[in-house]
Every structure is written in structure tokens, then in C-alpha cells.
Amino acid sequence: MISDHRKTLIIAAIASVLVLGIGVSIWQAERLERAASRDWLDKGRADAARMTDTVIFWTSKLEISLRAVAGQLRAQGSLDQARFEDLVDDVKNWDTGIRFDNFAYARRIAKTNRAAFERAQGAMISSVGDFRTPAPDDEEQYAVLLRSRDDGLIRINASLTTHKAMRSAILAAQRLPGDTILGPAYEGVDGDWYVPIAISTDLVGSSGVLVATIDLEVFFDALMANRLPSGMQFRFVERDNEARSEARLIPVFGAIEPPPNAVASEITRIAFGKAGWNLNWDILPEYRGGPDLTSSHLVGFGGSFLTILMVAIFGVLSFQNMRFHRLVQQRTAELSQHAMVIQLTMDTIDQGFVVWNSDYRLVVWSRSCVEFWYKPMGILRIGMHMKELLVHIAENGGLGDGDPVVLAEQEFQRVAAAGARSGESFAMMDKRSIHVRRFPLEKGGFVSVYTDITKQKAAEESSRAFNEKLERQVEERTRDLRHAIDEAVFANRVKSEFLANMSHELRTPLNSIIGFSQMLKDKVFGGIGGKKNEDYIENINQAGNLLLSIISDILDLSKIEVGEENLSESVFDVAVVIRECITMVKPRADSKSQSLTLSSEEEALQLQADQVKVKQVLLNLLTNAIKFTADGGLVEVRLARNGAGAIEIEVADNGIGISAEDIPRVTNPFEQLGDAMAQHKEGSGLGLALSKRLMGLHSGDLKIESQFGSGTTVTITFPPERTVRKKQPKAAQ
Template structure:
């Protein structure tokens, strides 16, 4: 190729750089790479440092918010407990005053006092019962509906604590731990009690007993839960000396707390303080934010806790998000830095690859066996590979710029994939295959991308010398013609020979029948057996000759159908009569299942009977003694006719089914096979059905039997009185 040719310029790759980059360029590239990498690393460190600082600060803020929430929760619980306890304290104080002012206050089982106690109890939902205990520890009054059994309560703390008050401390409210009530049988209560002071005979006041309010813990818990504080965390209400009165929500994974000593951190937090907020492990293990407060004026302690994990839930979610953002930014900066650094290197690599690709493409074109020619819209040749130079006997330099018509006179119209005549430089014409494809310069690598409207078009033509192929095609046509002539001669020879053989065979069969009829005199047993053998052999040979004659006519295309209306029962009956003796001698039962079917078919009588007889003969021949052959007929959905001959014989091997209808083929081909025959019956039957536009099919199971089915289209079925629909034959 002439590299200086103007028409060759569009296909040439850009020239590679004249030499390797200079040391200065390499130094600049190294410095840019270093600066970009250092800048990216610094930016990543700053961003991740800020994110880490924000995460740490956010954690402190989340924990502080959790502590505030527990303090608010503890204050709410303290306020509610204070209101409830104060109300019960006032109730007991009023009750002690009423006992001193009422005439029956010191008399046991007073109905008036009982009514007053019931009314006061009903006014406080948290109070399960009210009890007045005398100075001797016996119950004087109560709110129970049944009489209280006589017993002393001197062993109960709610009685002994008011009784043993020191001087100056009278009138304090005493709260006991959860206990089982003796007054209200079977209930758990929290006893609230006050000293009942009565006027002394010597002046002043004396101990008259104790007034007790039995608070229902469940009612007290309901009051607390009405504030929905249990949805913010867990709360505990306990006595100052340790016993736990309430714990909400109730734990499901551990036993409830009985005393604050089971939570040492809470007990230590109140040493010397009225309130405290700490972080410590809960009894169930996880760290909690805990706020503890003493109820002002009463011996109660409230503790509210919030799991640190719950307080940090939002922080963890935000931390995961900011961590992902930091990782994404780190990855993005890293990839961007690597991308920018590699651009210059890739540019040089692309230029080197482009030059190598140009050389490789040119080498591929020159190594091709077919001629490859490129030309422009006007048909002017741009490139010409070595195979083209060898094929046309002319150098590329002489052909560049010449019209494509100089090579292929008929190719000026850019013919595609055609067999044309080409002309060598010496003027000799020869056949070629010419394939043309269009190439738009400037199109991107994406096949779906469109080239610019002004992109230059180049046509690539592939020329293949077809001289040898044309010679082979001519030889193949000649061989095919000779084979067809030989096949036709064979068929005509077989037809003529079969016709010539039938005349003497008819004579042999006729004379054998005369001998067996003893027309010329009586024969002894041996002579009679010989005459019958001659007759049977002649009949068998005549069947073979007729089959060969029919096959030859079909192969030669000389068999003509003589169509007429044929009754199914008539044709089938004649075939059954001819087969009756053979079936009886073989011990095979033939069952005719077409008795209820009347059908008239438009067929060649002889060919149709021959098909039925062949199917019945094979079924009887290949069915062992004691077996059966069944004939059935039916119409199909399209109005066609279907006849099936099914036997219980030996069946056909699966590997032989592909050759079943081939002439002269049998499942047993050895010289010692058990069943006689030429292997033409099914082949002739198949050809006869094809001539009628029908089909012949087979279903067989080795060792179980075979079913042969012939099918005629609806056009072959005339009107009949049975289930087979009638149709007139087509013209």
C-alpha cells in the first residue's frame, strides 16, 4: 500500500509519538501524582477527623439527654407517689380525728364507724381496706364485709411502729413492705399506718391504737402507669430501708427485685444525698442510666432507669450513616485521584495501542486468503490487500484510485453477496463471490451509536475466487444426473423383470393347483406334499414379484391411483377371508372391532386392500400362538378416518423404529431369523398412504405388542351411516 496516497488517509491510524517522554515530562508526571495523592490523603484525613469528632460529641449529647430523661422520669414518679402517699396520710389523720370525736369510736364493731370507713375507702381507689387496731392489737373496726376473726396484730410492723414511736415523733406515717392481709383474706397489700392517740386520764395523750390503710399494689401501679412513665424506661418504688414496693415494667427475663440491696449502685447513690444520677449495670446486666430520689417527707425512694443502648440508639444509627458517608468520600477521593493520575499514562498507552492495532489490521488483511478491497462512495479503490494483488495480477499501487468496475464490471452498483464475473489484469474473466459492507468512519465502538451526519463512508468488499467451487458444482450436477438415470434404469429393469416373471409364475401356480385337485389322477401323500410346496412357493414368489413391481413403479413415479368409492366393511372383509386360514393355523385370534362403523372411502381399491392386508399379515405373523389381533376404526376431530391394527405380538425394538418403513429392512437381519419376508410390506404400505395424502404410524412396546395406524384426510371420507363423517373428495 502506498502510504502517501490521498485516498488512503481515512483508514490510517495516527502516528505514534516519535519517542519516549522526556525526563522533564516524567518528573512533572511524578510530581503531579505525588501532589494529587497527598492532597487526596489530607482531604480524607480532615473529613474523617471531623466526622469522628462529631460522632464522639454526639455520643456525649445522647447520654446527657438520656440522663435528663431519667431525671424527669424520677421527678414524675416522685410527684405521683407523693400525691398518693399524702392523700393516704391525710385520710388516716382524718380517720384518727373522727374516732376521737365519735361516741362509738372506741367501741368494737360499731355499724356507724364501719359505714364511715367504707365510705372513706370507696373515696380512694388505691385503698383496698381500712382497719382500726386497738391498743391491745385487736381489730376494732374494718371495712371487710364479713366479721374479722379475733386475732392480735401485735406482730405486724404497721402496729408496732406507731406503738413504739419515740417522744416528739408522734403522728408520723409508717409504710410497710408488701404483705398478705389477714383482714381481707388472700390479698397482697402495702400497709400505711398512723398512731391513734387518745386523751389520757392523767392529762395529755396516750396510745389508743393504730389506724391502717391497706393500699392495693396493683391499684398503685395503675396510677403510676396512667402517666405512661413505664414507656420511657423502668421505674422502682421502694422503702427507704430497702424493701421494693413496685417495679415497672415487670421483668420477664429475671426475678423481680425484692430489696434495693439487690441493686447496690442505687443503694450507694443515696448515701448522704436526696437525689443522684449515675451510670451503672442493672441487675439484668446491661448498663443503665439511673436517677434516684428520696420522696420528701416520707420513707420512700424512687429510681428511674433507661438502658444506655436505648439512649444511644439514634446515635448508633447516625454513626453508621456518617461512617458510610466518610467511607464513600474516602473511596470517591481515592478513585478520583487515581483516575486523574492515570490519564496521561493512558493517553500514551492508547496511542501505542492504536499504532499496534493499525499494524495488526493491515497484517490480518494481508494474511487473508480472500481479496479485500475498500472503496469510497464514487467507487474509487482505496486499499488492496496482497490476496487481491495475487488474484487480479496487479499491484496495489496501480489499483489505488481506480474504479471498482476495473475489477468487477458488474459491481459498480455495490452488489452485496452475489456471484459475479471478475476480470484479471490480463483480461481473463473468472467467477467470484462479492460481499460488500458499509463502514462509517468516526463511529464509536458502541454498535448502537450513530455516526455524525458528515462522517465519511467507506465500503469494504470481500472477493472470493469461485472457479473451483463452480467446477465442483458442475461435477455434482453431473453425478446427480447419472445417479438419477441409473436409478430410473434400475426401476425400469425391475418393473420389466417383475412383469416377465409373473407369467411363468402364474403358470406354475396354476399347474400346481391342478395337481393338488387330482384332476389328472390321484396322488400319493408325498406327491401331494410336493405339489402343495410348489404351489406355496409360487404364491410366495409371486407376492415378492408383485411387491417389487409396486415398489419400482412408486420409485419411478409411474404408479397411478384408480380411485373409487370403497366400503370399509367390504374391503376389510375380503382381507380377513384371505387371512383366515393363516391366523387359524397359527393359533391367533382376529377380532373385528369395526362392526358398528359404516364408512365409504375414496381410495384406490387395490392399494387400500394391499395396505390392510400387509398390516394384518404382519400382525398375525409376529403374534405367538394364543395371542390376538384387534381391528378398530374411528373418525378424528377434523373429519378424517383412522384404522388401527393392534396385536399382542413380540413388538419392535426401539432402535429399529427409525428404519421401520425403509425397503428391504427387517428387525432380524441374520440368516437364521425366525420370520420370513422381504421387508417391503411396510415400505409399500407407507408409499401407498403417501399417494393418498394420508399417513401410516406405529406404536410398539417390545414384548407387549404393536399398533399400526393408517390415517386418511377428511377429503377421502365420503358420506357414511356410521360415526365417520362424510366428505366429498377434492377435485
């Protein structure tokens, strides 16, 4: 048991710590509170300085704006009342933040010129505010010639120097040409406070001043809106410095003295021309929510609370020490029991589990590990170093041939370098394959997991051999296929060259046959012996022409396939070429009573292409359309430009059409469809194939849309870059 003396010492220590901790917390809280109040007032002074700078800035903008108006006034040369009002309206749009209440231009009238001026004006020069009373007979007057509005003080012919505030600003402006001068504040007839601002200026050779008035309430309301912080109050006091040893203070907004609840007041004294202003910024208790006393309260209350809490904890811990000691003994016994359960669980698993601490010493292991370590039963123990176990494994041949100690050191260094998150596979002396994987523990050390992968590795070897066999077979098939493709390409080229040579050799005798048959047909050598012979000669001539056309198509197709066909490009009108082709095939369409038309969305579309080959494509498409359209049918050619700017030509008919499965075949060379097309036997089956390849030479496209029994539409499209913009004619000079 704790002695009474020790209890007394503990209680005394607790009381001392308690008093000292609470005292320090209160002292620190008061210091932080004073610092927070200083920071709060510094922010208020900074805001007051910022607001003062804003007032100075906007007052300067007033002066700049008035100087700009004076410049505009001088540039006018002469003004009447209407033009002056228009000028003032324009000023309002220069800067919406600048608000003048009134404008007036006053001419300087010398005493000697007063009578002449009054005769010219038809009215006397009156006093400001009393328009029935003439102005005093002074050396000079500043009579209003133009004004933006009648505010009860500024009226036409009123002498502004009869008004104290305006006189002060005008005379100073006259003495300082080019400067803008603010005058003292004055109370208007409406009870509001105004300040005049003047600048000397000339108009049509006469000397005068431009005077503007500013409504101070409007001016400061606009400034304070969204700028004056909450909890800060503004008071505006003017200093009247004229003829007094001490300036008289005139309250304009608010009182001269700050309110009783003001914590502090910042006063800024500024002067603009003849105006002396005191800007008073009162910092009220609610400014920015008051000083931030969070830290001081936290330190005061929190420190005291923590002191009490720590003292309480210390006392409780002192009396709980023995109780915790008893609990530790109980928990140690329980943990020993749990360790036994864990060991039994690990021993029932096929995989080997072992835990190493951060010093590479054994902590716990499963029974399976003993087999993988070559049964080190006599030396295995908790705390055993990994090197000692590796020496045993090396002595049993598990690390190869050599000195066991050296081999064990090398293996240990390798494991240490690999780290706690690593793994590898190894073979045992009995040919088993073992994989070990290491996993780090949060508090240091690692767990090693041993797995027998003998069967898995055998399966992988079998799978690898099978994959290698498949790869060899694929490589052989690929080589055979590549050889077959090369032979097919060579055979196709030989075929194309043979067709080209044969077509060239056949054209010479065919031309002779066609020529002689034409001469016989035209009876160049006289009669040919009756109508029957004439029919024979006609058949010979037609057959020769048809055969020559087929041979020409074969020759063209062969040239394209062997890469010998070139384009002879030029720029031409597509519609003109289409009409020429229509003219060439129209007799055949007329013989079948067919309607052959052309529709175009745009005129004079220019195309850069091989004109002869474009005609060849169009003639093939038109001939096919006429051939496979019944008597009395319709064939229409449509010319347009698509959204990408490419020229498209459609040849549409309402003929027999093509079935969907036959469309891919019709562009193959020598392809003629049977059944429904059997009655149209003439032709080689090369027209569409040749047309598609000719469009390919132009980087274009040939597309077929058809429905069996309803007709066919063939569309050829040239790339946009082949469309040539037509030059616009130059305008007449």
C-alpha cells in the first residue's frame, strides 16, 4: 500500500501543478486577447486608409472628367443650349461611376462690358438664388450662358461669383488655367449638400469657366456601396479655412464628434483646391464581428481544462498501475493459449508458413516448413538466426556445391537484398519445385510462404511445348500463304500483260475489217449484190465495232492493272462534258423511246481531271442505263456538289435493277449477270469494272445503289480538291 507520506506528496504535487497550469493559461489568454484587439484595430485602420484612397481616386476622376468636358467644349467652337445639353448627355456615358449633378458655362464679363452684354442678352445679370436682384457692380462677373438644368441656383444670366462657394472655385480656376478647382461645400435649395468644381475654358474667343456641381450624398453613397465594411461608420466634415486663425468645422454627413460606442476613429484631412475635407472613419464594436478572441478563449479555457484533465489522469494512472500489472499477467497467459491455437492451425495447412522478425530471427513456423528445410529438428528453435538455418540447408545440398558457410552467407545476402516483398523458386534434392513468397509486416519483419509447385510447373512445361508447336505450324502456314499470294500476283500481272499485248495485236486487223466493211457499206466499189449482202456487211461492221470496243476496254483495264495508265488532266466544265455524252447516246435512247435528262443544282462547276476518261466513265454508265431500261423508261443524270465540296454525278434509271447479292459482283471484270439480264447479251462485262478503276485513278469513288425491279442509281464522286472555284469577273473600273 502507498504510505500516507507518499499520498501527501502526490496530493501536494497535483495541487501545485493545478494552480500553476491554470495561472499560466489565464495569463497567456489575456496576452492573446490584447494581441487580437491590436490586430483588429490595425485592420480597421487599413480599411479606413483604403476607403480614403478610394475617395481621393474618385475625386480625381471627377477632376479628369471635367477637364475632358472642357476640352470637348473648346473643340466645339460655338454652342447653343441644345448642343450643350447633348454634350452633357454624352458625358454621362463616359463613365457610369462619375455622377455630376449640373453643368454650366459662365462667361467672364468685365465691368465695362456689362451693359453691352445685358443689352445683347435682353436681361440683366442677376444674383445666384435671387434672380430679381441685379448682381453687384463689381469689376467682373461670371454670367451663365449655358447650363444643363435649372437647379434653383444656376440659371441663365446669373453671376456665379455672387455665390460664396462657387466664387471661391471660379476665381481660383481663373488664376490657375488648366487646373480643376473644387470649392467649399454648400447647402442647396433642396437641403442637400453640394460641392462646385470649376476649370477655366474659352468659347468662341470669350474667356470663361466651366462649372459642375456634385451632390455629395449621391457621390459618397455610390462610393460606400459594397466598399464600406460592416461595422465601420463614415462621417464627412468640411473645414472652413477662410479668414480664421482656426478652421471652422461644418458637419455635412454625421456629427463632428464620434458616437459614444466607437472603439476608435481614424481622421484623414485632405484638400482639393479650395475644399478642405475631414474624412472620419469610426470603428464600431461590431466591425468585422469584433476582435477574434477564439485563440485567447481556447488557451484560457482549454489550458485550464487540460491542466485539470492531466492532473486527473495522473492521479488515476497512479492508482491504476497495480491493476494494469495484474491484467498484463492475465493477458500473457491468454496470448500463450492463442499462440498454441495458431500453431495448430498452421500445422494443418499444406503450405509452409514462417515468421521472421526484423533481425532475421525465427518467431513462429508451421510443420510443413520442416520438410522444405531438410528437417533441422535438432537445431530448430525460436530466435534462431536465418544464417544458421541456411548452413543446415547447404550441408544437405540445398544450395549447391561448395563450402556450406560461404553458400549460406551468399544466400542470406541475396535474401536481404531482395527485401521483405520478394520471392523466388528453387528445386529440392528430391526434384520437387518449391516457390517461396515473402510479405512484409507492419511492425517489421516478414512472413515467408512456401508452396509446392511441382505439378504446376510440369503443366506449364507441357503448355509451353504445345504453344511452341502451334507457333511453328502457324509460321509454316503463313509462309505457304505468302508464297501462294506472290504466285497469284505474278500470274495476274502476266495475265494483264498478255491481255494488253493481245488487245494491241487484235486492233490492227479489226480496224481493217471495220474499214473495209464500212467502204462496202458505203458502196465505194459499187453495188454489193442485193439486200441480203447489205445486211451481212452491216452485221460485220457492227460486230467489228463491238469487238473493237471490247478490246479497247480490255487494253485500258490491263494498262490500269499493270500501272501504265496515266491521267492527262485539265480544267473543264462538268455540265458541258455531261451534255456531250448525252448527245452521243441520245439516238440509242430515242430508239427505245426513253426520256434522257440532266438536272444540275449549280451552274459552271469546274473539275480538274482527265476529260477523256471522265467521258469514258459517263458513256459506260449512260450506255448501261439505256441498255437495262425498258422502252419508254427514264434515265436521269444529276450533277451536284456535296457538303464537303466534292462534285457528285448520279446516273439513275428505272430499269430492271440489280439484286443486293449481285451488286458486289458487277464491278468485277467480265462479270455478266444471268437470268433477268440474259436478254441484254451484248457487251463485255467490263464497263463498270473499267469505270470503277478509272475513278480510282482520280482518287474518286463509284457507288451503286439498286433494288431488283425498281431501277439503279450509280454515283461517281470526285475528291473535293479536284473542284476548281470559278474566278469571279473583275468589276468595271
